[in-house]
Amino acid sequence: MTKNKTLINFGAGPAALPQEVLSAAATAVINYNNTGLSILEIPHRGELFDAILEESNALVRELTGVGEDYEVIWLPGGGRLQFAMIPMNFLAPEATAGYIDSGHWANDALKNGSYYGAAITLSSTRDSNYTSLPLWPQNIPDDLSYLHFTTNNTIYGTQWSNIPAANVPLIADMSSDIFSRQRDYRSCALFYAVAQKNMGAAGVTLVVLRKEMLQQIQRSLPPMLDYAQHVQHNSVLNTPPVFAIYVSLLMLRWTKTKGILQIEKDNNEKSEMLYAEIDRNPMFYGIVVNKDHRSKMNVVFRCHEASKEQAFLNLCESNNIKGIAGHRSVGGFRASLYNTISVADVETLVSLMQDFEQNNK
Ligand SMILES: Cc1ncc(COP(=O)(O)O)c(C=O)c1O
Known part of the structure; x- marks a missing residue:
């Protein structure tokens, strides 16, 4: 018995757990x-x-x-x-x-x-x-x-x-x-x-x-x-x-x-990949958090134009990406990259962000 393998849960908690x-x-x-x-x-x-x-x-x-x-x-x-x-x-x-x-x-x-x-x-x-x-x-x-x-x-x-x-x-x-x-x-x-x-x-x-x-x-x-x-x-x-x-x-x-060493290495790679994608295009995505204090666990970001955010949430939903909406007090998006989330999961999110940007410029 396996859960839906194509679904990625970026929820902040209760969060994704490994299949095993x-x-x-x-x-x-x-x-x-x-x-x-x-x-x-x-x-x-x-x-x-x-x-x-x-x-x-x-x-x-x-x-x-x-x-x-x-x-x-x-x-x-x-x-x-x-x-x-x-x-x-x-x-x-x-x-x-x-x-x-x-x-x-x-x-x-x-x-x-x-x-x-x-x-x-x-x-x-x-x-x-x-x-x-x-x-x-x-x-x-x-x-x-x-x-x-x-x-x-x-x-x-x-x-x-x-x-x-x-x-x-x-x-x-x-x-x-x-x-x-x-x-x-x-x-x-x-x-x-x-x-x-x-x-x-x-x-x-x-x-x-x-x-x-x-x-x-x-x-x-x-x-x-x-x-x-x-x-x-x-x-x-x-x-x-x-x-x-x-x-x-x-x-x-x-x-x-x-192993904590490998977990840390993956967490660095995951968060660097996602922050790099957000920073690559500041006219489209944005982060309000001080750069030196960014979390490697919860990446909080938004669309430069807030009116586009619901469309991105809908796109995530139709691509089986769950739990990405920001906390109600902050808005925007939050991708929680806890230990269970793999580098490949973040690659999937980044590629969806790029598609969204291309189609909504
Ligand atoms: C850092 C931190 N502390 C405490 C809590 C509260 O936990 P609980 O809902 O189990 O009381 C949370 C919930 O998300 C949290 O993120």
Whole structure:
């Protein structure tokens, strides 16, 4: 059973998954590892799921290079629950946390912080509609409980090319670019990523945190909102999304087999090809994002003449290219080039853009 091979899904998430991952997931729904049980039926306590968690956690450690001084947990509630859990756990009422406000999700994280303590904006590009990354703050106050930032801004199409230095615990939302390039994950005290972009199906969020962060939890919290409880119960405090975690395991295996080096090489090639095509003809296509801050994951662009955009969307639709419309707050187009998208997929898009240009000059 294969999905439509000619269809290319450039959606920002839930995003395209490799055919082999989809096939393995489909098989597991019918009969998981020849157990006669569906993956949807296996108990979340017991050796079958223990083995899934153990292998997933080991692959996360291997792919990110974090050691035994970090904990790996899988949580429900999406990125938005992390926006709330981070201050709930690490920001005491009289304390202050810093946020870099680089886009919609970064701003949402910031707003959540202020429910629990003082959440301050250290740097923001909100006034320029997030078309560039904010400056990294030069003097980060030493007494901040943590500094939160978003490595890739999914909606606006900007990305930090590396993880900047911080003199306080650094917390990173890596939801839309985890495993997309080599990166020093160890410079973060905590990083997290929703699964539905580079890592699997919606329903689960990967959280990796330095063990010593658990000492910083001062509030008395209900267990489901307390990182220490999830660590203590090895991600099975409640009945976890077993299937979503299994799909993440399939994606982690795929990521390891392809290798982060090759993934990064392809991501560079894909994004360079698409940006080059857009830049080649500034009278037809355009980009508002600062050139130095362009994302390699979400390429946000538009037609120079906005009136032509719907025609291009229609052309994409009739050529089986999906998910290309820009976020409703930005408009235009957004091609999400997550790890599953191949160089050939981007070549197909570029050639369609060229046809459209020829026929609509
Ligand atoms: C960078 C980033 N963080 C957080 C989120 C929110 O994730 P969720 O919808 O799972 O809460 C998204 C969603 O696209 C995102 O792109």
